[in-house]
Amino acid sequence: MSDSTEHFAPPSARSPEELAARVKAMESILVEKGIISADAIDYMSSVYENEVGPQVGAKVVARAWTDPEFKARLLQDASSACREMGATGLEGDEMIALENTDQVHNLVVCTLCSCYPWPVLGLPPNWYKSPSYRARAVREPRGVMAEFGYTPAPEVEVRVWDSSSELRYFVLPGRPNDTDGLTEGELAELVTRDSLIGVSVPRTPSEA
Numbered sequence: 423m424s425d426s427t428e429h430f431a432p433p434s435a436r437s438p439e440e441l442a443a444r445v446k447a448m449e450s451i452l453v454e455k456g457i458i459s460a461d462a463i464d465y466m467s468s469v470y471e472n473e474v475g476p477q478v479g480a481k482v483v484a485r486a487w488t489d490p491e492f493k494a495r496l497l498q499d500a501s502s503a504c505r506e507m508g509a510t511g512l513e514g515d516e517m518i519a520l521e522n523t524d525q526v527h528n529l530v531v532c533t534l535c536s537c538y539p540w541p542v543l544g545l546p547p548n549w550y551k552s553p554s555y556r557a558r559a560v561r562e563p564r565g566v567m568a569e570f571g572y573t574p575a576p577e578v579e580v581r582v583w584d585s586s587s588e589l590r591y592f593v594l595p596g597r598p599n600d601t602d603g604l605t606e607g608e609l610a611e612l613v614t615r616d617s618l619i620g621v622s623v624p625r626t627p628s629e630a
């Protein structure tokens with residue numbers, strides 16, 4: 423790559439300890455000012471750390487792979503289809519599922535900040551929030567995907583979607599080959615967070 427300063431892969435300069443200290447400081451201020459209670463903060467963190475994460479989106483995708491009617495509902499109205507599967511909550515009122523096909527590969531970014539479909543993916547990874555990902559996903563999506571180990575065929579059209587606070591996108595990746603005999607649960611294990619963002623594709627059974 424010619425411009426090494428635009429590389430997004432390394433984590434930000436702040437150490438985890440530094441970040442944790444800053445979060446603690448902000449939390450104390452919010453609690454002190456009575457804006458939020460400490461219990462509420464603990465509860466929300468625990469929900470989004472332990473219960474809501476990409477494993478929820480993986481289940482949604484596996485169901486879409488095995489249930490054509492569900493898939494149709496998901497592509498029609500993702501928020502409502504996800505609610506059927508209990509995937510609901512903050513930052514998920516208006517979600518759109520983008521279907522990858524043999525002709526089209528979709529990639530999601532929030533160029534402005536870090537809008538992300540929390541109910542199906544949990545909290546965004548740090549790289550998703552980085553200025554370089556936000557810029558490069560638009561400018562050179564194939565270069566970004568290559569860094570995640572994925573190279574779409576040259577004839578595949580790459581579409582980049584800019585999430586916002588009103589509309590949050592996630593990808594419905596294609597079902598990997600050689601997965602005919604797998605159960606919905608086994609299929610879900612192939613679906614990664616990165617494949618739901620579109621920087622990559624699901625694992626194959628031999629990779630899993």
Ligand SMILES: [Co+2]
Pocket residue numbers: 532533534535536537538585586587
């Ligand atoms: Co945003």
